[in-house]
Amino acid sequence: MSPAPILSAFRQALGEAWAGGAGALLPLGFFAGAAVLVPLGIGTEPGMLRAVGPGILWVSLALSSLVTLERIFQADVEDGALDLWLQAGAPVSAIAAAKTFAHWLTAGLPLALMSPVLALMFQAEAGADLLAGALIYGLGGLAFFFWGGVGAALSATVRRGGLLIALIALPLYVPTAIFGSMAMSGAAGGDSAPLLLVASTLFALALAPFAMAAALRLAAD
């Protein structure tokens, strides 16, 4: 099987996500906007913000992944691209994984890179921890996008499937959110948390493409 259809789907998804979302500006704006709303709601006491900051960034990351994923497969169902892949016998799981990865590159990775800035706004100390935090947000975001991709593929034929994707994906986000925030906080007994985060992200990368492929085959019928 030649990698051509996978690469072209990847390139196309990258282009769509980049052009359709005003580059990384739109996801970044949503992420920052969601995070910045919180101090307005709970107050600005620095100690409290420092305590809740990492958690708020996790929640914002989860929300932005859900928002950006809503239409990731719907266009392929509507314009017949999905039927073409299936007729050509292209590996749908690899195509789905490539598309999800492209969306993470344009909408997930920029958020991880921006996380140190937001962390500073939440009164975190400047230091190397912020870069480690960006890495952890990036890894966790990858798992979020792949589980969200399963929800998006399952509801690809559902009009206004956004809420459905959220309901499907949120329980699947739990391990990533827990391991991720434990790795961030460096809590006692949380030494293994970064490894567990890597393991749960790998689990998502291994399982989600096949679930997405099965769901897309169903959407094409």
Place this chain on the structure above:
Amino acid sequence: MGMLSSFANPHRFLALSNWLAPLFYALGAALIAWGLWQGLWMVPKDEYQGGDIMRVMFIHVPAAWLAMASYSAMAVASFIWFVWRHELADIAAKAIAPLGATWTALCLATGSVWGKPTWGTWWQWDDARMMSVLFLLFLFLGYMALRAAMDSRQKAARAGAILAMVGGLNVPLIKFSVDMFTSLHQDSSVITSEGPKMAAVYLWPLLMSGLGHSLLFGALVMTLMRAEIWTRRAARQRARLLAGA
């Protein structure tokens, strides 16, 4: 496979469930009643577990057991449908979902009421069991919402099966992560209902209540499956009439 295929025939299932479901209803109700009588009247209260409040155990623990068991059953039925396409397996998965969600909600509600006098709060974020059961409820709700959103029965069956299998594979990971999350926060005041050693005087009523709830659950699943078979037959009949007219 021999046994599975005998269950795969809707006609035989209707004949079987016609007498098995009433039997399960009767046995389940009798066992639940006996467990209630024992739990509320007969067994002595256990001061070690907070006094009389531990009598709630005889409904809370069966509900917890059914919450876990019903999701596993739904995932297994989904797998059977996905691999062998036995229509009855899909009918079973569809019937289990709302009932499993009911018992899961019962487990959460009774756990919350039990928590108030025990922990002093209606909701304990640090309790791993409460959190796991909450996510189980979300998995059930997502499954039902997805099925309801699909525009054909076949699509609902396929989408539901994929989601139930993905959820089933994730349940151990969710449980493990929640255990880890709460072990960091756990305070010593938490009283476990399933202590290491449980006196036989509590064990038997508890086991019988669990069996009674399981039988009642099984009977309700069978009744819902019968209803679904009749509904599908009526739909086929309608389609045939329309085609013939």
Place this chain on the structure above:
Amino acid sequence: MDAPGRAPARQIIGGRMMDFLPHLDKNAAYIWACYGLGLVLIGGAVIGVMLKARAAKSALERMNVSDEDAS
């Protein structure tokens, strides 16, 4: 719960009834709440399932009747 002032009234109104209820020293309200929730949720499930099964059965029977009418 067991205010001394209420004991006589209880004896007058339902002395017999009270003997049948289990004797709970404390947290009686919480215990009744749990079993009440069980009654409502499980009873609701039983009633809902029964109604659904009856509706499905009668719809199928109507279908078969109209089938015979048509043929």
